[in-house]
Amino acid sequence: MSKSTPATIEDVARLAEVSIATVSRAIHTPEKVAKETRLKVTQAIAITGYTTNAMARSLRLGRSNMILVVAPDIGDPNFSNILVGLENEARSHGYGVLIGHTQNDPQRGLEYLKFLNSNQAAGMILFTGILPFGHQTMTARLPPSVGVFEPVYNGGIPYVGVDDAAGARKAIDLLIAEGHRRIAFIGESRTRLAHARRKAGYEDGLSAARLELDPRLVMPGDGTIESGRLAVEQLFMRDTLPSAFMCVNDQTAIGVMLALTARGYSIPGDFSVTGFDDVPQASFMNPTLTTIRQPRTAIGKQAMALLFKLLQDEKPEETEILLAPDLVVRNSVGGSARAAEALTHGHRRRHPLCARCRADGSLL
Amino acid sequence: MSKSTPATIEDVARLAEVSIATVSRAIHTPEKVAKETRLKVTQAIAITGYTTNAMARSLRLGRSNMILVVAPDIGDPNFSNILVGLENEARSHGYGVLIGHTQNDPQRGLEYLKFLNSNQAAGMILFTGILPFGHQTMTARLPPSVGVFEPVYNGGIPYVGVDDAAGARKAIDLLIAEGHRRIAFIGESRTRLAHARRKAGYEDGLSAARLELDPRLVMPGDGTIESGRLAVEQLFMRDTLPSAFMCVNDQTAIGVMLALTARGYSIPGDFSVTGFDDVPQASFMNPTLTTIRQPRTAIGKQAMALLFKLLQDEKPEETEILLAPDLVVRNSVGGSARAAEALTHGHRRRHPLCARCRADGSLL
DNA sequence: AGGAGTGATGTAAAGGTTTACATTCACGTC
DNA sequence: GACGTGAATGTAAACCTTTACATCACTCCT
Structure with missing residues (x-):
């Protein structure tokens, strides 16, 4: 019966004979839970094969674990290696990478804006020299963003690229x-x-x-x-x-x-x-x-790292990171x-x- | 005050003087709502700038609007154009594309499996000849999947590629x-x-x-x-x-x-x-x-289209779509x-x- | 001995949506 | 005129987490 529907936190709690709050704590703040209890929970998780439901988590937290990467052209030969760097770094933080290509069409840019407004992405990487949305006043609503490869013309957005x-x-x-x-x-x-x-x-x-x-x-x-x-x-x-x-x-x-x-x-x-x-x-x-x-992979990695700093509300000391070219x-x-x-x-x-x-x- | 926090369905309901159920219906099944009411709702949506919170929606529906695309190497020159086709088709269905590259490391493949188990992706596109997860019994848990570019060795997964x-x-x-x-x-x-x-x-x-x-x-x-x-x-x-x-x-x-x-x-x-x-x-x-x-963009498009058929529970008539090569x-x-x-x-x-x-x- | 302080755990609310079920109302029929 | 029918709408539960707050059982201090 546990096969048909994925295990929830409640299944784990029942098996470990604790409350769901304790299970949640055992996962996210293990130091707040007694060693013995922690063990029971860990075992219960292993038995049930429980994985946190990312949807519920994001809903509760009001923030998703996705980063939107917007490029005018996914096929750009410069893009793929930067993407590798971005993806690696994101994944190491437990984040996923969502991609969008605008084909320089502001209409399509707006569709991605909806992605952002609906909380589906916590941050954004811009692989383009200009903001891909027409001049919407929504700029105020933009999530933390970082430009790569080419400085973002509209300004105000930190940038990682080659010197x-x-x-x-x-x-x-x-x-x-x-x-x-x-x-x-x-x-x-x-x-x-x-x-x-x-x-x-x-x-x-x-x-x-x-x-x-x-x-x-x-x-x-x-x-x-x-x-x-x-x-x-x-x-x-x-x-x-x-x-x-x-x-x-x-x-x-x-x-x-x-x-x-x-x-x-x-x-x-x-x-x-x-x-x-x-x-x-x-x-x-x-x-x-x-x-x-272009140190493409490095650019991607550093850009994503900078974005995570922004997400943690740290005002970045530098607004521009320039890597050495060869x-x-x-x-x-x-x-x-x-x-x-x-x-x-x-x-x-x-x-x-x-x-x-x-x-x-x-x-x- | 509507600036600070995104508008919810409740804001719309209040403004349109209807219940939130009606708002939801006006959006998803407009034919069930009186014309007059529909109009009020539409206007309220426009005024508030409401967008459905995708997290809440996915949580409720038990299914996300993301498709996971897994490739061993994002940098593969064949990959990017296929991705273009995939992304276009997905977006036209209102779905987003999540990417992952495994670098042929089963460990990393497993991390993406977690993405799937946590309901973050409704379906999967495999750009690889073999299932990227070690031989887990979890195969039963796999969401609807389609292989592209290279038939999936482990079998059972429909495939779209060149002849x-x-x-x-x-x-x-x-x-x-x-x-x-x-x-x-x-x-x-x-x-x-x-x-x-x-x-x-x-x-x-x-x-x-x-x-x-x-x-x-x-x-x-x-x-x-x-x-x-x-x-x-x-x-x-x-x-x-x-x-x-x-x-x-x-x-x-x-x-x-x-x-x-x-x-x-x-x-x-x-x-x-x-x-x-x-x-x-x-x-x-x-x-x-x-x-x-290789008709790369076409492959991507057709593969994604096939995936959506699978998602709608239609048993696909063909398990393999072969496109004509030039x-x-x-x-x-x-x-x-x-x-x-x-x-x-x-x-x-x-x-x-x-x-x-x-x-x-x-x-x- | 009584109380303050601490550490571990439980209770319950909140987050935004969808939808089964209930309700209301108007209309047509016998 | 009572009643069945159907359309339009509302009520409330459910989806699964996280976390503020409450509770409880200790220990230690005076």
Whole structure:
């Protein structure tokens, strides 16, 4: 008969010949119950196979043991490893992880908001640069939340991620060390904080090397493959080209490389390219991509840990935790002292769209 | 004052001047409530911003609105898109998706079992070939479950996935059409059902073309990159090589290609390779990988739909739903009529480990 | 010896919902 | 005009915990 319906605390109490209050105490505050009684209860639990009914517990406590993780796109290659870190840490606290993807649709964001309002989640992890709900006044109702991977634009929400500026700095330092002087930054954005920070690293690197920033080499982009492609096309339209492309992320770098190879250029022979993130594909591309590694699992773990601090009402001392990025050197960056010198117009081969090339046909 | 604490059904009832029972009915069985009353309730809900407390509801109903998705590895490239399909379908039924990854550790599997026993999940999706819990007798207690991507070995659990045999058949038919006669199968496994089915497709294809299966060309493997690498090394040890490698999945194919290129062979010039799954990397490799595409999002969607059928106590008419696979032709397969004919020993270049090559040094 | 203090346990309320059962009312039928 | 029928609504129990408060039995102090 105990098979059909799960054992309740009452079954345990009856078997251990104590009251249900004692059973509850034996579980949650064992020090308040006599050793002997504790033993009886433990045995009764083992016999009945009792597990606390999480629903009843959450109802009573007014707080669930779930954390909602919201991402615009679950398929994002950066997402899964962060999720691993999040899940591990949550589970070690006895919490479960609920996932939601908004596909950047505010309507869907609102549906998840309902999850929160109905007490189904005690806290929230945001894997997105902006709050996924339209501008509801409900902001006041938001449970403790932590942003990961990209700072949350609307502010006020603590954030755990990589040190974007430091990472970008490592990339540009490498390019400069390899002899590059004309380095483009692909993927400027006013609304994406991570982009802005990476660009800051780019600027720092240039000025540390006493190189002047050529604003014509700074291209906007939203971090998609397409944006990388587009940036290259536009640079080719104009009459100067860089010898290296520092991309705001790996997706952008993929787009840049596709555009360059489509035009018949070789990497790193003709141009060097760097990315940011170290997505799984980075080591399978041709050439393999030199990039900045995100400590993804660590980000997830720390973000969840911070969230638990918030849940315990501890005001966090820091509102932002920045992890150290690593430079991963692969094959998309070449020593280009020669390339840089051989260049006249900023590119190496003659190409039809460049006005100067057409003017003097001399360039190979 | 309604700000501090979420509105309850009682607040709504008071405002609408009805009993809480009527409010509940107005929400869940509106046809049982007079039109006029229904209107009053609807307005009261809008004013108070009431949302049903999911905890209380689940407690009362004895069933939650969560589905647990268990995977050995969240980071699996196949996982994320399936998850998208699962999540979309679940949410459209008002259910949330809870995720767990076991890392193939039965201990962790058991922790999730507790989730189930405590009524936190109404059903389960298994993204794994074997039940993630040790051999507990608890099997009887398992909630409605559906396997995805790989049939569940322990049996009895309905399954939604791609038609492995048909997919494999498409791959081998392509290879045969391209002129290959000696085709290896890399990744045989006794415990993994998906592997067995793909091998069955391989066998069918061979016999349909009246080709004899050479058992020396069937290599075991667990579907990892390393297993692909190892298989190639072992084939090189022996004195016959295939002209094409049909791999049980993309990971294996990656391993095979790495091993072949490390030995200086070109693909598809010297050897052809096919994969299975069409993981995201497949289109970024060099050469890009010809493979079989998994309809991942569709698998997720249909699996979740099937699970909801089970939850509604409908005995499912079919215990297995197989989706049609697509062949994705890329660059890792070459017309190898010439290669096949030029071969003496089954490989094209002379290589030091082959006894025959060493014996007659003639082969280029 | 009486009482304060302490430690262990029990009693009962509360948390928000759903729903079986009871009640009320209006209507139509004989 | 009494009564059965059916629709609309209300009452109250049940789901399973947690915990404030009450109770009880000690020990120790004065």
